[in-house]
Amino acid sequence: MKTMSFLCSFAAAEALSTSASAQQYPTHNINMLVPYAAGGPTDTVARVLAQAMGKPLGQTVIVENRPSAGGILAPEVVKNAKPDGYQILIHHIGMATIPTLYRQLRFNPLTDFEYIGLINEVPMTIVAKPNFPAKDLKEFLAYIKANKDKVSYANAGIGAASHLCGMLFMSAIQTDFLTVPYKGTGPAMNDLLGGQVDFMCDQTTSTTSQIKAGKIKVYGVTSAKRVSSLPDVPTLQEQGLKGADVGIWHGLYAPKGTPKPVIDKLVSSLQEAMKDPTVNQRFTDLGAVSFPADKQTPAALQSHLKAEIDKWAPLIKKAGQYAD
Ligand code: ASP
Numbered sequence: 001m002k003t004m005s006f007l008c009s010f011a012a013a014e015a016l017s018t019s020a021s022a023q024q025y026p027t028h029n030i031n032m033l034v035p036y037a038a039g040g041p042t043d044t045v046a047r048v049l050a051q052a053m054g055k056p057l058g059q060t061v062i063v064e065n066r067p068s069a070g071g072i073l074a075p076e077v078v079k080n081a082k083p084d085g086y087q088i089l090i091h092h093i094g095m096a097t098i099p100t101l102y103r104q105l106r107f108n109p110l111t112d113f114e115y116i117g118l119i120n121e122v123p124m125t126i127v128a129k130p131n132f133p134a135k136d137l138k139e140f141l142a143y144i145k146a147n148k149d150k151v152s153y154a155n156a157g158i159g160a161a162s163h164l165c166g167m168l169f170m171s172a173i174q175t176d177f178l179t180v181p182y183k184g185t186g187p188a189m190n191d192l193l194g195g196q197v198d199f200m201c202d203q204t205t206s207t208t209s210q211i212k213a214g215k216i217k218v219y220g221v222t223s224a225k226r227v228s229s230l231p232d233v234p235t236l237q238e239q240g241l242k243g244a245d246v247g248i249w250h251g252l253y254a255p256k257g258t259p260k261p262v263i264d265k266l267v268s269s270l271q272e273a274m275k276d277p278t279v280n281q282r283f284t285d286l287g288a289v290s291f292p293a294d295k296q297t298p299a300a301l302q303s304h305l306k307a308e309i310d311k312w313a314p315l316i317k318k319a320g321q322y323a324d
Helices: 002-024 041-057 073-079 094-101 137-146 161-173 185-194 204-212 260-275 277-285 298-319
Strands: 030-034 061-065 087-091 113-128 152-155 178-181 199-203 217-221 247-255
Touching: 002 260, 030 041, 030 073, 041 061, 041 087, 041 113, 041 199, 041 204, 041 247, 041 260, 041 277, 073 087, 073 113, 073 247, 087 113, 094 161, 094 298, 113 137, 113 161, 113 204, 113 260, 113 298, 137 161, 137 217, 152 161, 152 185, 161 178, 161 199, 161 298, 185 199, 185 204, 199 204, 204 217, 247 260, 247 298, 260 277
Parallel strands: 030 061, 030 087, 152 178, 152 199
Antiparallel strands: 087 247, 113 199, 113 217, 113 247
């Protein structure tokens, strides 16, 4: 009996201290985990956002890269982190494609997380190494079809946005080619610039500056409309290539069980950060479109994630691509 009441009062005391620390949150730095390598597009979005979220939170938000092919390690780390708001996750559309792509996954995007909100959506670009022998999409398609056994396509592993785009692209042009997986398209871009790989599909958040500097070739954007930061780059659709449209959306997550007052603070700091003119300018310069304020919420991220899982599952199953 005594043991029982001791346990009860211990549990009550612990609950009280958890709720007190949730009210005081945050009292020290917060880590935002990025599932891909530094210097890549997801990392870029994370760094812009982390710096801006630090202001309303009154603490530094440190970007921590936990790269892995397919971006499957960081969500697992955050799933297993203490649910106190000090380790959060930024991830993209991969959270909606990996549940179908991986037969064995050590986390469930629909049940292992608290949702903070949607951030932005970024189109992708089909780009090639500087001396790739094709001046436009027509020549590019003719070349890769004629040389499908020789050309190499860089991606960030099964489950990455670059994987999804490559998969749609292969199916749209009905040609398979060799893929080279990296732990993020930051290192893949270095190899593209160096000519070690031939082409890739990557977010404008990474390719815009290289395209503008004339360091890589570009053959089209994957959005329905042209991107304001790259007005001269035609869409794939307007060049007659259908079926390769994709927008890469980003969201913020916390471990399941993170107390509501903590989530509320993270949500309001996300919303504050998204109002910051420097954040808006930076995202616009990189071709990203911010979600409106009513989507920067837990409910909007949760329903968007669910809808995207349902949208991509049949397409992935049709393409027959899986990882074990
Ligand atoms: N762009 C990468 C992808 O394919 C991820 C990254 O390196 O940010 O998902």
